[in-house]
Structure formats: structure tokens, C-alpha cells
Amino acid sequence: MNIQDNLNNIKSTLPEDVTLVAVSKTKPISDLMEAYNAGQRIFGENKIQEMVEKHEDMPKDIEWHMIGHVQRNKVKYMAEFVSLIHGVESFKLLKEINKQAKKHNRIINCLLQIKIAEEDSKFGMSATDAATLLQSDEFSDLKHIKITGVMGMATFTDDMKQVETEFKFLKHTFSELKNINTELNTISMGMSGDYKLAIECGSTMVRVGSSIFGSRNYK
Numbered sequence: 111m112n113i114q115d116n117l118n119n120i121k122s123t124l125p126e127d128v129t130l131v132a133v134s135k136t137k138p139i140s141d142l143m144e145a146y147n148a149g150q151r152i153f154g155e156n157k158i159q160e161m162v163e164k165h166e167d168m169p170k171d172i173e174w175h176m177i178g179h180v181q182r183n184k185v186k187y188m189a190e191f192v193s194l195i196h197g198v199e200s201f202k203l204l205k206e207i208n209k210q211a212k213k214h215n216r217i218i219n220c221l222l223q224i225k226i227a228e229e230d231s232k233f234g235m236s237a238t239d240a241a242t243l244l245q246s247d248e249f250s251d252l253k254h255i256k257i258t259g260v261m262g263m264a265t266f267t268d269d270m271k272q273v274e275t276e277f278k279f280l281k282h283t284f285s286e287l288k289n290i291n292t293e294l295n296t297i298s299m300g301m302s303g304d305y306k307l308a309i310e311c312g313s314t315m316v317r318v319g320s321s322i323f324g325s326r327n328y329k
């Protein structure tokens with residue numbers, strides 16, 4: 111199977127209102143271009159430097175999503191072009207994104223990363239902290255960011271019951287936050303191994319890497 115076939119197979123199973131982010135981290139430009147030539151325009155990377163380099167070398171009608179953990183001192187490198195930052199988990203980070211977006215006269219869309227997994231290693235804020243943030247005055251002062259939804263990563267496990275519980279929790283959290291901020295419209299959840307389950311649980315955006323590009327080599 112090649113990248114184009116993989117991509118078309120996955121797209122044929124997605125409901126129309128679910129957005130596919132092709133997660134291309136560690137993959138060479140030639141692989142990304144194969145997906146691009148098959149019509150894919152949204153790519154997700156988890157390292158800012160790598161995303162910056164790929165953005166420079168690739169067509170400019172691509173939407174770049176930062177899906178990884180974001181270090182505040184690196185926001186400036188992507189502020190000019192990034193179209194969605196999935197992993198926002200603190201007000202401090204949001205403030206920095208706002209500051210860098212302002213320099214480019216942009217409004218950067220962000221998702222609040224909610225901790226849904228039991229594993230301590232996973233990042234994210236609690237549902238309560240997210241609600242507090244959305245209601246705070248400090249938040250309403252930030253004119254160069256827009257929170258458009260939530261993102262979550264389930265526990266790395268074969269226990270699909272547990273994954274389902276975590277996805278449902280994220281969907282529930284989204285609904286509660288939407289009561290506070292009606293502009294929210296995105297639930298980013300689901301990866302290669304669990305995106306179908308994620309969609310059943312209400313996902314509107316899936317982040318799929320290895321099922322499109324093959325397994326990754328970390329050197």
C-alpha cells in the first residue's frame with residue numbers, strides 16, 4: 111500500500127464533518143508531497159523546528175497544525191503561519207501565543223488540551239481549570255488567540271473500554287465548555303489505532319499518522 115491509497119482508504123471511512131489531520135512527524139518531504147498530491151492539505155507535526163522547515167519547503171496552501179507539547183520560547187518560530195495549536199494547557203502558554211500572534215497581526219486558533227488519560231506522562235489541564243480559564247478576565251483580554259475546541263490523548267492501552275471512557279469524558283467536557291463559550295466547535299481526538307472509536311464518541315478531528323505514512327523511525 112502506498113501513501114495515496116492509505117489516505118484514500120481512511121478518508122472513505124470518515125464522516126463528512128470529521129477533519130483529517132495527516133500526522134507527518136519524522137517523515138520526509140517526499141512522503142508529505144505524496145499526500146499533498148492526493149489532495150491532503152492539513153498536516154500535523156509535533157516539533158516546531160521540523161514544522162518550520164517543512165512549511166518553508168512546501169506549497170503555501172497547506173494548513174499546519176502543531177499537535178505536540180509546545181515550549182513557550184519556541185512559539186515565535188511558528189506564529190507567522192501555524193493554523194491550529196492543539197496542545198495548549200496553560201494560561202502562560204496562551205499569553206505567549208497571543209503576544210507572538212499580535213506581532214504578525216494574526217489571530218491564532220488554539221485547542222485546550224484536556225488531561226483525559228490516567229497516565230501521569232500525558233499533558234493537559236483539568237476540565238475545571240479549562241472552565242475557569244474560559245471565564246477569566248485575563249483570558250478575555252487576549253485578542254490574538256481564539257479557543258476553538260479541545261484536544262485529548264487517551265491512555266496507551268489495548269483496553270478499548272478504557273479508551274472509550276476517556277473519549278466520552280472529553281466529549282462531555284467539550285459540551286460543558288461550550289456552555290461557557292459557544293464558539294467552540296472542535297474535538298480533536300483519535301489516532302491511527304483508535305480514530306474510529308473516537309468518531310463514535312464524538313470526535314470532529316482525527317490525527318492520523320502511521321496508518322497513512324507507515325511506522326515511524328526514531329533515530
Ligand SMILES: *Cc1c(COP(=O)(O)O)cnc(C)c1O
Pocket residue numbers: 133135156177178263300301302303317318319320321
Ligand atoms: C504522533 C501523534 C499522533 C499520530 O499517531 P499515529 O498513531 O501514528 O496515528 C496523533 N496525535 C499526537 C498528539 C501525536 O503526537
